[in-house]
Amino acid sequence: MTTAQRPLPSGFGPASTAEDVITGIDLTGKVAIVTGGYSGIGLETARVLRAAGAEVVVPARDLERAKAALKDMPGVEIEHLDLMDPASIDDFAATFLATGRPLHILVNSAGIMATPLARDARGDESQFATNHLGHFQLVARLWPALVAAGGARVVAVSSRGFRFSPVVFDDLHFEHRPYEPFAAYGQSKTANALFAVELDRRGRVDGVRAFAVHPGTIIDTGLAKHVSADVVRAAGAVDDEGRPVRDPARQFKTIPQGAATGVWCAASPQLAGLGGVYCENSDISPLVPASGEAGWRAGTETAGVLEYAVDPEAAARLWEVSERLTA
Numbered sequence: 001m002t003t004a005q006r007p008l009p010s011g012f013g014p015a016s017t018a019e020d021v022i023t024g025i026d027l028t029g030k031v032a033i034v035t036g037g038y039s040g041i042g043l044e045t046a047r048v049l050r051a052a053g054a055e056v057v058v059p060a061r062d063l064e065r066a067k068a069a070l071k072d073m074p075g076v077e078i079e080h081l082d083l084m085d086p087a088s089i090d091d092f093a094a095t096f097l098a099t100g101r102p103l104h105i106l107v108n109s110a111g112i113m114a115t116p117l118a119r120d121a122r123g124d125e126s127q128f129a130t131n132h133l134g135h136f137q138l139v140a141r142l143w144p145a146l147v148a149a150g151g152a153r154v155v156a157v158s159s160r161g162f163r164f165s166p167v168v169f170d171d172l173h174f175e176h177r178p179y180e181p182f183a184a185y186g187q188s189k190t191a192n193a194l195f196a197v198e199l200d201r202r203g204r205v206d207g208v209r210a211f212a213v214h215p216g217t218i219i220d221t222g223l224a225k226h227v228s229a230d231v232v233r234a235a236g237a238v239d240d241e242g243r244p245v246r247d248p249a250r251q252f253k254t255i256p257q258g259a260a261t262g263v264w265c266a267a268s269p270q271l272a273g274l275g276g277v278y279c280e281n282s283d284i285s286p287l288v289p290a291s292g293e294a295g296w297r298a299g300t301e302t303a304g305v306l307e308y309a310v311d312p313e314a315a316a317r318l319w320e321v322s323e324r325l326t327a
């Protein structure tokens with residue numbers, strides 16, 4: 001049965017942290033992979049899952065940076081993976097599958113935002129390739145381990161930035177329209193949300209459930225490195241002195257708050273038997289009308305997902321296109 005796109009309510013909220021939502025949950029015997037688990041939201045996710053007892057694997061395109069970031073987390077495994085390089089995705093998955101371990105939790109936190117136009121070796125636009133296609137391929141290759149878990153969760157770390165753009169199926173890679181960095185980011189984050197919808201539909205028969213997550217606006221991660229200080233200030237994420245604004249009710253969160261929803265989706269028993277929904281503030285998001293757009297821009301509407309980011313038909317179409325693009 002399809003899970004309703006509306007709050008449970010979970011009892012958690014915008015200020016909840018990853019530690020809050022994992023309290024009382026024992027992940028001993030569970031295996032988790034956290035892409036991007038060596039920076040920002042992913043790093044905190046890896047830390048909290050490990051502290052709850054999970055075996056944690058962090059795929060990294062920069063092994064030395066990953067080793068430095070994870071040096072205080074004994075037992076976390078690091079393996080090479082570059083989401084822009086399909087062969088490295090296959091190699092990572094083959095290495096993991098060769099261990100014979102099931103995979104109970106996959107958190108797809110790696111991502112890039114508003115980068116200058118770049119393409120991978122196949123010619124695919126880099127934000128779509130990294131944020132969506134790389135993770136699509138990773139899930140496909142890890143499928144046997146997810147099924148073997150007998151109850152697995154995949155968390156697609158999306159963003160409210162999905163509002164910048166739907167998936168533009170006629171020109172996924174900006175070949176026929178001017179490149180706009182935030183439109184490309186928005187398209188990739190809508191793709192993350194749609195991926196969770198279709199992955200859940202296809203996976204639930206095998207016990208694989210999927211969730212999409214908006215973490216909040218967390219300015220002290222590495223994500224905004226391609227965004228100018230003016231744009232960051234205009235978004236309200238820093239004050240006039242450049243200090244991060246902390247106001248979780250308006251989505252301006254710390255890293256522990258930003259990691260909370262993904263950890264909740266990965267591990268909470270409150271979501272048993274559910275999936276295919278977009279979540280934020282450690283709860284399922286409400287579905288909101290597109291007419292609320294002005295409120296979102298003015299900052300009065302702070303939560304909610306639009307229909308186009310959870311539309312089952314678009315999700316099915318994206319799946320077929322992604323299968324073709326990743327062969």
Ligand SMILES: NC(=O)c1ccc[n+]([C@@H]2O[C@H](COP(=O)([O-])OP(=O)(O)OC[C@H]3O[C@@H](n4cnc5c(N)ncnc54)[C@H](OP(=O)(O)O)[C@@H]3O)[C@@H](O)[C@H]2O)c1
Pocket residue numbers: 035036037038039040041042059060061062065081082083084108109110111112113130157158159160161214215216217218219221222223224
């Ligand atoms: N921070 C926010 O306000 C916010 C808001 C909404 C959604 N999100 C989402 O949250 C997720 C985590 O972002 P963050 O804020 O924690 O950013 P971050 O600190 O920059 O972390 C992103 C991670 O992704 C890795 N990565 C990037 N490209 C990769 C590739 N080709 N292959 C493998 N790994 C790659 C980065 O590795 P390198 O260090 O090697 O580049 C880094 O470890 C992203 O999906 C982002 O879209 C963040």
